[in-house]
Amino acid sequence: MEKTPRGHRLWPPPTATLLVLFYLFVATFAAFTPPDNYLFDCGASSSTTPSNDRIFVSDSDARKYLAYKGKDIQVSIPSANVPSPIYLSAKIFEKESAVYTFHVTQPGWHWIRLHFFPVQNTNHDLQNAMFKVKTDEFVLVQEFKNNENPKWTFEEYLVNVTTERFSIIFEPDADSFAFINAIEFVSAPDMLIQDSGSMLFPKGDYSGLSNNAFQTIYRLNVGGPIITPENDTLGRSWESDHQYLDPGVTASNVSVAPNIIAYPEGESPLIAPPVVYASAIEMADANVQVPNFNITWKMDIDTAFTYLVRLHFCDIVSKSMNDLYFNVYINGKAGVTGLDLSTLTGSLASAYYTDIVVNSSMVTSLSPLTVQIGPMNENTGTRNALLNGLEVFRVNNSVGSLGGEFGADGKTTNGAGKGTVAAVGFAMMFGAFVGLGAMAVKWQKRPQDWQKTKSFSSWLLPLHATDSSFVSKSLGKAEEENQTSPNSASPPIVSPPAAAGFASDHRPASTADENRNPAEVPAISNHSETAIRANFSALSGR
Known part of the structure; x- marks a missing residue:
């Protein structure tokens, strides 16, 4: 077993040895043959073979899968600083949406891999291209932008396809265009994503993973070398964990020959190749009496999403x-406590993985995402901890988007569509203009002596009279009309007799009132409640 302190890796000799052993070992496993295996080198005049068993067909061969009404534009360059020749050509879509449709031989999990590189050409500046990439159900790229220095971009998704046909749609923004260098639509093993996992918080089981789409954000070969697609059992890329490891903690690399890695029943090298499990990071000071630190990895994420x-x-x-x-x-938060690998797998050097769902509520205030390993506090065996590999997948949000708040059908995470959002915004803007216009008209009609008043609200703003002032003015107007129009159709105001035991204004009659001489009892005031009601009846014609 090789053991090297962090920061003193003896590569390439150990790495080369691991890879050679891995190639020999992985050949003993039955290779996965994907039922669907579409590889397009878009814009290329001939097929491209980045590796011995992965052939990307030319643009002319891929054209039968494409529905596009615009001009056929292909660009290419002889060389560039890119990891594969599939980035040297591109297909450009102007104004119109372009749809690639694939026949699905076998439903289930499928990889979608999109390759982008702004190929230089005289007619289109691909660095300024802005567009969306989506399927019929999910948004993959909400708004593609590559305004930085020219660089290649690779995006990987995992979608559970249940239909006979599956489409990938490139939708340019207004007055812009879309482009793509290479497309992969390839079947993945059903075992790759199980339907259930563990919730980080609150603790419990999480089910329904198979109903979601995933985007690969990080895939780290912890303590080991970079693994290219040609050297992975499913064409995946694994990067080194070095740049994500917290430098404040001392950690050590440890590695063994890949051919000693065992896979318990139900496990498979398709989950991760043996070379991933053959290397690890462990605590550098594991042999001290009381190690009390954790090894930490930090990764930036978009905190608006849930992660697997x-x-x-x-x-x-x-x-x-x-x-x-x-x-x-x-x-x-504790993801796993008291992890005993040998009990779970039944032996040493046996592969094991676990899936933990991190809800968006757990990452809203924490960026980056942190993963830590550390020994138990109890006196249980060797005080050490290790990690061999780490993958982080983004889970689509409530509207099926992996790139933003809008879904493939235009709906947002708050339930409104793009049209609704635009309509509400326009209505608010229109209302503001109407209000400003009304104030401008009132300003033009302001009285000459407006400066003598204490406030301009009396003529500029609407009059908000109190109920009592309104009643008084209404009653005064009604009495004036009754006096000046004796032949009015309104009935005369007659106060109804008071009920026994109550005054005319519905207050209980006092003993003093009951014993008074009728001449001493005050007359009903014209401003009592009964009179007010009668006046209102007269005003309303009832």
Whole structure:
């Protein structure tokens, strides 16, 4: 077993040895043959073979899968600083949407891999291209922008396809265009994503993963070398974890020969190749008496989404079983406690992985995403911890988007569509203009002596009279009309007799009132409640 302190890697010799052993070992496993395997080198005049078993067909061969009414534009360059020749050509779509439609041989999980590189040409500046990429159900890229220095971009998605046909749509923004260098639409094993996982917080089981789409954000070969698509069991890329490891903690690389890695029943190298489990990061000071630190990885994420975090483990450091117990934390919460790999797998050097769903509520205030491993506090075996691999997948939001708030049908995460949002905004703007216009008209009609008043609200703003002033003015007007128009059709105001035991204004009659001489009882005032009601009846014609 090779063990090297962090920062003192002896590559390439150990790396080369690991890769050679991996090539020999992986050949003993039955290769996965994808039922659907569409590889397009868009804009290329001939097919491209980045590796021995992956052939990207030319643009002319891929044209039968494309529905596009615009001009056929292809650009290419002889060379560039890119990882593969598939980035040297591109297909451009002006104004109109372009749709690639694939026949699905077998429903299930499928990879969608999109390759972008702004190929230089005289007619289109691909660095300023702005467009959307979506399927019939999910938004993959909400708004593609490549305004930085020219660089290649690779996006990988995993979608559970249940229809006989599947479409990928490139939709240019107004007055812009879209482009694509290469497309992969390839079947993935059903075992790759199970329907259930564990919730980080609140703790519990999470089901329904198969109903979602995923975007690969990070895939790290912890403690080991970069793994290219040609060297992975499913054409995946694994990067080194070095740039994500917290430099404030001392950690060590450890590695073994890939051919000693075992896969328990139900596990498969299709989940992750043996070379991933053959290397790890462990605590550099594991042999001290009381190690009290955690190893930490930090990764930037978009905090508006939920994430699926997949952790890969393989005990390649223990000398005996049931001797290694450690904890895993995600964003400060316990993801796994008391992890005993040998008990879970039944042996040492056996592959194991676990999926943890990190809800968006757990990452809204924490960016980057943090993953930590550390020993248990109890006196249980060797005080150590390790991690072999780490994958982070973004989960689509409530409207089926992996790139923003708008779904493929235009709806937003708050339930409104683009048209609704625009209509509400226009209505608010129109209302503001109407209000300003009304104030301008009133300003033109202001009285000459407006400066003598204490406030301009009496002539500029609407009059807000109190109920009492309105009643008084209404009653006064009614009395005036009754006096000046004796032949009016309005009935005469007659006060109804008071009910026994109550005064005419519905207040209980006092004993003094009951004992008074009728001549001493005050007459009903014209401003009593009964009179007011009668006046209102006269005004309303009732």
